[in-house]
Amino acid sequence: MALVLTEEQTLLRDSARGLIGEKAPVAHMRKLRDDKDVTGFSRDLWRTFAEMGFCGLLIPEDHGGSNLGFVEAGVVMEEIGRTLMPSPFFSTAVLGASALSRGGSGAQRKEFLPKIADGSLIATLAVDEGAKHRPVKTRMQAVRSGNGFRLNGAKALVVDGHVADLLIVAARTSGAPGERDGLTLFLVNPKSRGVAIERTTMVDSHNAARIEFKDVDVTSDGVLGEVDQGGALLEGILNAGRATAAAEMLGIGEEAFTRTVTYLKERKQFGKLIGEFQALQHRAAHLYTEIEITRAAVLKALQALDADYGKAGFAVAVAKARAGTTTTLAVQEALQMHGGAGMTDAFDIGLFMKRARVCQELFGDANFHADALAQSKQY
Amino acid sequence: MTASIDTFRKETRAWLEANCPPEMRKPMTREDDTYWGGRNATYSSEPQKVWFERMRDKGWTVPHWPKEYGGGGLDGEEAKIVRQEMAAIGARLPLVSFGISMLGPALLKYGNDVQKKEHLPKIAAGLIRWCQGYSEPNAGSDLASLQTRADSDGDEFVITGQKIWTSYANYADWIFCLVRTDFQAKKHDGISFVLFDMASKGVSTKPILLISGKSPFCETFFDGVRVPKSNLVGTLNRGWDVAKYLLQHERAMISGMGERGGGRPLGQVAANAIGVDDKGRLDDSVLRGQIASFEVDEAALAAAAERAVDLAKAGQAHPAFSSAMKYYGTELNKRRHELLMSAGGIDALEWESSRSHEGHAARSWLRTKANSIEGGTSEVMLGIVAKRILDLPGA
Ligand SMILES: Cc1cc2nc3c(=O)[nH]c(=O)nc-3n(C[C@H](O)[C@H](O)[C@H](O)COP(=O)(O)OP(=O)(O)OC[C@H]3O[C@@H](n4cnc5c(N)ncnc54)[C@H](O)[C@@H]3O)c2cc1C
Numbered sequence: 001m002a003l004v005l006t007e008e009q010t011l012l013r014d015s016a017r018g019l020i021g022e023k024a025p026v027a028h029m030r031k032l033r034d035d036k037d038v039t040g041f042s043r044d045l046w047r048t049f050a051e052m053g054f055c056g057l058l059i060p061e062d063h064g065g066s067n068l069g070f071v072e073a074g075v076v077m078e079e080i081g082r083t084l085m086p087s088p089f090f091s092t093a094v095l096g097a098s099a100l101s102r103g104g105s106g107a108q109r110k111e112f113l114p115k116i117a118d119g120s121l122i123a124t125l126a127v128d129e130g131a132k133h134r135p136v137k138t139r140m141q142a143v144r145s146g147n148g149f150r151l152n153g154a155k156a157l158v159v160d161g162h163v164a165d166l167l168i169v170a171a172r173t174s175g176a177p178g179e180r181d182g183l184t185l186f187l188v189n190p191k192s193r194g195v196a197i198e199r200t201t202m203v204d205s206h207n208a209a210r211i212e213f214k215d216v217d218v219t220s221d222g223v224l225g226e227v228d229q230g231g232a233l234l235e236g237i238l239n240a241g242r243a244t245a246a247a248e249m250l251g252i253g254e255e256a257f258t259r260t261v262t263y264l265k266e267r268k269q270f271g272k273l274i275g276e277f278q279a280l281q282h283r284a285a286h287l288y289t290e291i292e293i294t295r296a297a298v299l300k301a302l303q304a305l306d307a308d309y310g311k312a313g314f315a316v317a318v319a320k321a322r323a324g325t326t327t328t329l330a331v332q333e334a335l336q337m338h339g340g341a342g343m344t345d346a347f348d349i350g351l352f353m354k355r356a357r358v359c360q361e362l363f364g365d366a367n368f369h370a371d372a373l374a375q376s377k378q379y
Numbered sequence: 380m381t382a383s384i385d386t387f388r389k390e391t392r393a394w395l396e397a398n399c400p401p402e403m404r405k406p407m408t409r410e411d412d413t414y415w416g417g418r419n420a421t422y423s424s425e426p427q428k429v430w431f432e433r434m435r436d437k438g439w440t441v442p443h444w445p446k447e448y449g450g451g452g453l454d455g456e457e458a459k460i461v462r463q464e465m466a467a468i469g470a471r472l473p474l475v476s477f478g479i480s481m482l483g484p485a486l487l488k489y490g491n492d493v494q495k496k497e498h499l500p501k502i503a504a505g506l507i508r509w510c511q512g513y514s515e516p517n518a519g520s521d522l523a524s525l526q527t528r529a530d531s532d533g534d535e536f537v538i539t540g541q542k543i544w545t546s547y548a549n550y551a552d553w554i555f556c557l558v559r560t561d562f563q564a565k566k567h568d569g570i571s572f573v574l575f576d577m578a579s580k581g582v583s584t585k586p587i588l589l590i591s592g593k594s595p596f597c598e599t600f601f602d603g604v605r606v607p608k609s610n611l612v613g614t615l616n617r618g619w620d621v622a623k624y625l626l627q628h629e630r631a632m633i634s635g636m637g638e639r640g641g642g643r644p645l646g647q648v649a650a651n652a653i654g655v656d657d658k659g660r661l662d663d664s665v666l667r668g669q670i671a672s673f674e675v676d677e678a679a680l681a682a683a684a685e686r687a688v689d690l691a692k693a694g695q696a697h698p699a700f701s702s703a704m705k706y707y708g709t710e711l712n713k714r715r716h717e718l719l720m721s722a723g724g725i726d727a728l729e730w731e732s733s734r735s736h737e738g739h740a741a742r743s744w745l746r747t748k749a750n751s752i753e754g755g756t757s758e759v760m761l762g763i764v765a766k767r768i769l770d771l772p773g774a
Pocket of ligand 1: 510511512513514515518519520521543544545546547596749752753754755756757758759762
């Protein structure tokens, strides 16, 4: 498989870029922020996403999707990154769709997947609990009770958790925090008794929530996959999220970089364009190189997921780690090279920095993934 | 397409399995593990000879060159498969040479028919070893200011001047050389690209000792060397075009040094050398983190190298991209050897002993410092990216 986009993928990119560039430039996100919009994203645009087939990219055709792949999902995520568009695409079309199509029973797939594809259902994954992403350390409890389970615990950084219609929750049905086995995934209706959702306003003004579960009852129909064996399913869903989040970060980093190169060609000091200073030229050239290498790593991970979902872990860890460091560098350099202008709220660069910080933490930062790589290689 | 490609992969795998001697699948630890070819070449072992001859007979010393020039006639996708399958079993390159990685591509593009028929098959078959006469004492990064002169005399050029840092000039049979043929024109417009035999009268070389304790390169002197004008490649005074094109290939090749090839992953090397704690983690937690980040970057570079080839095939490559890759690959390779030295600790400090393969770790570490100098320095690469890719003013 060649490490370049196919013609169809390029067309998809162009149409996503066209739509997002027109309907959701950075000003769109800024307005949602300034208006303190209660939804935090545009439902109209989400419907348009559904009409264009974006919501069902990862959903089989017999459930209303287009059965494309992770490369395609990554293409859309990269464009979302470019304009910082708040959208349930990640929570729903990537995480929700992956979870249900990989782990869902016939009935679960039939119930939820068509609704994700047509844009009428927002789903999300509730996994993190502590300050850092440590899925193996999950402590949230699910204890057998009656014909189902009773859930107790708390989740954080639940993307779009404040508007979700379906929560996919990782909880421990056996074993102790730190053990790989003993995790189970549950489908939870957020309106269930005992679920308390607090929308958390984050540094990036995107949408997330903290969710508390107090004696929440879930019937056995709500179990996604096998009891106690949810670890592998969860890891797969997380990998789908990590690789596509890396694609979003690539979009963020590249856009910040492009804007910076433009600025280097406009801003004058000492009677010269600042882009004439070799100190800045070399830093820009270094950043360009980092971004291009990360672009290859991200595409490699997305292709790896499409080729063999269960064996993509290494490529995904590399991509998310690279995206973490590269995009962090990109937004830092962008801000510095814009001088004082970069520090102002009116200027967009700061928004890229804020979003990049959140994406870095999302499903494991660069350190987490480098560590995972070292563990997998036994050192 | 995919069916025939799958068949090709299977056949390639089977052929390599049957033909690559086990000794040629081990990481290289000695200088003479690399076979360079040439008039005076000797093999360091029987397996080296067997492996070279089998690959040569199949045209796979240069899998993607046309068959008429001794290549394998493979397309981009097939050549990639050969590379991948060789890497999968850790097979060494059967022949390494500047003819393959530098002059060949330039001749394929700029050489005339006679030149191609004369030189390419001898490169593919490892009969002639080439060296590169670019740098001069006062023309390093500013290569186009070179002063070695070629005066016209009938059908011949008469060449006088000095080159420096000419790698393996003392072992080479022929040289591809940049000379000034017009002293009035602007510096880039008076350079020509010529080929000549190092056995010609008036050529002499003097080895230079490096910090690695080896002398892989020389000062090279030309004193009235007579070269037939038919050995001019491309157009008179347009040698800079050929020179730059060749440098793209040289840079891609040097960037490839950042890839591990057949060697063991750094993390494993370190775990063996330093040991692991009761959780199976390297017994130096800071080094462990550094190695892990390194391995992330190493994998990303490998993906980028693969993508560079695929982009070229799709006609989407930027011609200056090899400069970005050269920069990153060489800086990465320097990092690898710093980490290897750290992982090796005291053991990596030995300079002369068979236990240390004659100081292989230390000498390799020192050798890699040249990676970001040879073929154009890192600073020069960044300048090229700034100018040609980012189009920054005054770069
Ligand atoms: C191991 C090795 C093998 C080699 N093999 C060959 C060979 O086979 N054939 C051959 O022809 N040459 C060969 N070279 C020479 C090599 O190409 C030159 O060393 C290289 O181009 C740098 O030139 P220089 O050594 O004169 O350094 P200089 O050009 O003097 O550079 C000194 C320093 O100044 C910096 N610098 C220079 N110009 C700029 C600028 N514009 N902006 C910012 N910084 C700048 C450089 O980056 C460097 O850090 C080899 C070199 C090495 C080390």
